[in-house]
Amino acid sequence: MTRNASLVTWVLWTVGFLAFPLGGVAGGAVVGRVDNPLAALFGGAVTGLVVGTGQALVSRRRLDPLRWIPATTVGMGAGLLLGAVVVDYGSSLADLAIMGAVTGVLLGAAQLAALPRAARHRWAWPVAMPVLWCLGWVITTSAGIEVDEQFTIFGSAGAVTVSALTGLLLHWLLPYRQPIHPGRDRP
Template identity: 50%
Template sequence: MSTFLHTVQRKRWPRLVAAFLAFPPAGLLGLAAAGGRVDDPVAALVGGAVTGLVIGAAQALAGGLPQLWTVATSAGMAAGLTVGATAVGFGTGLGDLVVQGAITGLVVGPAQALVLSGRGRVIWVIAAPALWALGWLVTTLAGVDVSRQCTVFGGSGALVHSALAGLLLIRIEK
């Protein structure tokens, strides 16, 4: 990689990581749109769409991603959270949330991958379930009150997710 490209990518990673700041307000807006809890499929669908819209827009803006990333993230979160939360019976135990996160990532990853180019798509699809599951794992272990049935993991999980996702995006988009 040329020195110029290396410098550009090195400056891009902190911006991608900073997008983690969008997760908490995205979750609050999504939770409000869902009626206060993700405790049924309609709440998950609506809450996931709103949460994904805010997260996707922040990631696209911060990371220089195409605007279609926003739409893909919103659609993926809507469908993924609906399937994931329903699959675990809207449970909030550690295992439930890790599974819910993995399922959400199974849907968000391919949706976002449609916006990426080349072989990076496959890598993103494979990594997304682990990144989303890890977000819930970190948030739960950090002691965040996950019993509120939120649409997305908290700031601690978002920071870890964003740091790793940012590194991966930079690597696969070389």
């Protein structure tokens, strides 16, 4: 693959960060604040549905939507539920870092099951997700976002960072292969 195709693939995945705030709006519209177990579970699942759909769409066919979207939905729902309960729905920097890490553990495990078998070093995905989800919350909180409103997912600053880094990771695990178009390269 050419460097240009790799760059386009990474940029497209990174621009997919827009699914994060859209997912947060959708999750918040359904449940409001994440301040109880049902809100965490359903808000996380709705957010995961939107994020997973966005990621599947920008993956350039590397991720199977029929596997990735449900895995992200379930992983986010269960992850946010456990993470929010562990920190008793707190919204301090430390609470959100822990909540993000816990969410990332379950999300990473669920998404691992949805990664194509051709992905090399598959273990790296679930190892990275707790760190990246923690980072997303730390960046969002440090940017001055009013996280005490108990959102379902971190804000755009965290989302851009997480998307850019997961895009690099996805490329390492599952490089994009340009489709072959017979006759297209002929004069």
